[in-house]
Amino acid sequence: xxxxxxLKVFSGNxxxxxxxxxxxxxxxxxxxxxxxxxxxxxxxxxxxxxIRQQDVFLVQPIAFPVNDSIMELLIMIDAAxxxxxxxxxxxxxxxxxARSDKKDQPRVPITARxxxxxxxxxxxxxxxxxxxxxxxxxxxxxxxxxELSAIPSLAHHFRNRKVKNNTVIxxxxxxxxxxxxxxxxxxxxxxxxxxxxxxxxQERVEAATLIGDVRDKTAIIVDDEIGTGGTVIATADTIRSxxxxxxxxxxxxxxxxGKAPEILExxxxxxxxxxxSLPVPPxxxxxxxxxxxxxxxxxxxxxxxxxxxxxxxxxDLDSA
Ligand code: R5P
Numbered sequence: 001x002x003x004x005x006x007l008k009v010f011s012g013n014x015x016x017x018x019x020x021x022x023x024x025x026x027x028x029x030x031x032x033x034x035x036x037x038x039x040x041x042x043x044x045x046x047x048x049x050x051i052r053q054q055d056v057f058l059v060q061p062i063a064f065p066v067n068d069s070i071m072e073l074l075i076m077i078d079a080a081x082x083x084x085x086x087x088x089x090x091x092x093x094x095x096x097x098a099r100s101d102k103k104d105q106p107r108v109p110i111t112a113r114x115x116x117x118x119x120x121x122x123x124x125x126x127x128x129x130x131x132x133x134x135x136x137x138x139x140x141x142x143x144x145x146x147e148l149s150a151i152p153s154l155a156h157h158f159r160n161r162k163v164k165n166n167t168v169i170x171x172x173x174x175x176x177x178x179x180x181x182x183x184x185x186x187x188x189x190x191x192x193x194x195x196x197x198x199x200x201x202q203e204r205v206e207a208a209t210l211i212g213d214v215r216d217k218t219a220i221i222v223d224d225e226i227g228t229g230g231t232v233i234a235t236a237d238t239i240r241s242x243x244x245x246x247x248x249x250x251x252x253x254x255x256x257x258g259k260a261p262e263i264l265e266x267x268x269x270x271x272x273x274x275x276x277s278l279p280v281p282p283x284x285x286x287x288x289x290x291x292x293x294x295x296x297x298x299x300x301x302x303x304x305x306x307x308x309x310x311x312x313x314x315x316d317l318d319s320a
Contacts, residue, residue, distance in 0.1 A: 004026060004306070006086070007028065007057070007302075007306050008049070008054045009026070009028065009059060010030070010032075010080075011030060011058075012058070012072035013036075013072060014063040014069040014279075015060070015093075018276055018277075018295055018298075021276075021295030022302065031047070031056075032048035033047045035072050035076065045078075046079070047080060047083055050083075052084045053085075053086040054085055055086055055087050055089075055306050056080050056086075057302050058077060058080065058090055058091060060090070060092060061092060061093040061094035062094055062096035062115075063278045063279060064255075064278075069096075073119065074122040075122075077090060078123060087126070089125065089305060090119050091127075091128045092129045093298060094225075095112070095137065097111040097112050098132055098133035101137055112137050116137070117140075124143060125143060126143055126144045126305065127143065128146050130147070130149075130252065130275075130294060131148070131151075131179075132147055133224050146301060146305065146311045148311075148314075150252035150275050150277070150292075150294060151222075153275065153297065154222070154273060154275075155187055157250075158220060158250065158273075163246075165218040166218065167189040167219075167220065168189055168191065168213070169181075169183045169190070169219075170192045170221045172194060172231045172235045174195060176222070176223060179223075180222045183222050183250070190212065192210060192219075192239070193211040193212060194207045194211075194234075194238050195210075196208070196234070205230035205231050207234035210239065215243035218246045219239050219244040220247075220249070221247065221248070221250070222250050223251040223252075224251065225253035226249075226254060226260060226264070227256075228258060229259075229260035229261075229263045232249050236268050236269050237268065240268050246270050247269050247270055248269070248272075249269050249273070251273075252274070253278055254275070254277075254280050254289075256280065256284045261283070261284045264288065265286040265287065270288065273289075273292065274291055275291065275292050275294045276292070
């Protein structure tokens with residue numbers, strides 16, 4: 001019996017290349033599925049193969065255009081459910097709206113929770129995701145969720161740089177300290193935290209206080225995502241003014257909104273390393289940008305979920 005007789009992987013339009021790379025890792029073809037819009041702007045999905053009682057994985061990061069990506073995912077889940085799939089896993093390498101995870105101003109929504117509810121209501125049985133903005137978002141789902149970490153791959157990439165100088169990992173705010181600590185442990189590096197202040201709901205960021213010592217050290221700023229680039233630029237400027245030498249930036253999700261690629265290109269940052277959880281079109285690839293693929297990690301997680309083996313063990317085995 002073939003290993004993956006009951007396993008099917010399909011993709012929406014958000015990031016077909018990632019879905020294909022995952023399938024290449026698994027050694028299976030990408031499932032055939034049409035996902036398009038009619039002229040009235042309504043999204044249509046048709047799964048073009050039999051998936052009765054199959055273990056179905058739908059790959060769809062919530063990429064730009066974000067709301068279309070969500071609708072495609074929900075409609076794909078509905079189509080799979082009505083086609084009698086045995087189990088449906090939403091593979092969402094980037095979970096947009098994750099920053100809206102609390103009521104931190106009067107009369108605002110908790111959109112991350114709403115999106116989680118929508119995925120569940122559409123009929124997903126499980127979720128596989130990567131580097132959530134905050135781990136607590138896992139609890140917005142009442143179905144099993146596996147969250148993978150990009151930190152081991154990012155740390156491995158930096159280790160290959162063979163930087164001799166003393167290294168410090170810099171968190172871009174107190175809430176991100178755990179992620180930075182994880183990276184610091186893997187690289188046997190120091191830890192520093194820059195306190196971030198957001199100005200109202202405009203996408204403006206000011207870095208305030210630096211906790212820790214960065215003087216004469218190679219600094220690696222670690223963040224979950226780069227949106228406008230404001231956070232990492234403010235962090236980089238702060239640590240440079242405190243004497244940091246070479247400054248690298250490692251982030252899982254390359255949202256790279258608006259002028260972010262240009263701003264980062266002209267910044268003090270020496271190298272920007274991101275994953276392919278989201279597509280990075282050539283127009284967003286600066287000369288300093290490196291992209292690490294998470295397809296093998298997602299493929300391995302899919303293999304383990306399908307075969308009922310531990311996903312957590314992937315990280316225990318990591319060569320930290
Ligand atoms: C926010 O708290 C996140 O961890 C990132 O720092 C943020 O999403 C980056 O956004 P931007 O690049 O727009 O400052």
